[in-house]
Amino acid sequence: MQNQLLESKTLSAQQIAVSLVVIMVVAILVLSNLWRSSSPYTQEVLALQGDATLGHAIFQMNCSGCHGLQAQGRVGPNLHSVAKRKSRPALIEQVTSGSTPPMPQFHPSPHEMAALLSYLETL
Ligand code: HEC
Helix, strand or coil, X not given: CHHHHHHHHHHHHHHXXXXXXXXXXXXXXXXXXXXXXXXXXXXXXHHCCCCHHHHHHHHHHHCHHHHCCCCCCCCCCXXXXXHHHCCHHHHHHHHHHCCCCCXXXXXXXXXXXXXXXXXXXXX
């Protein structure tokens, strides 16, 4: 009887520890997203109405060598539905950070980046 009581106490301590870890992970994800979307460049891009036709043209010149003319994937992955997998700030980060080589770091103007985003969202 006593053992059972002890066991259930240990379990609830474990559950608390697991919940704390989950809460911390969620907090870190939320904070890093906030931090990413709070850069002035990102804010500027997100405030613009992107032109998907211009975005398509930019894509064909800069991205299709790796991602394919139809964004179907070559060296780089297929980008269809990528906007459903990644948030807009995460897509901006992907294009401008250069943090996933061999994909290079791009420096599009906010207007060009907004156009690229609109194009990626049509895929
Ligand atoms: C030199 C080849 C190369 C070029 C040029 C390139 N990419 Fe990439 N791209 C990659 C590779 C490789 C990855 C996968 C990186 C990883 O996650 O490890 C990638 C990943 C991505 C992703 C994330 C895909 C996903 O499923 O998460 C996006 C979005 C993307 N690229 C968009 C672009 C855009 C837009 C351009 C043009 C401005 C571009 N890429 C130019 C190679 C390239």
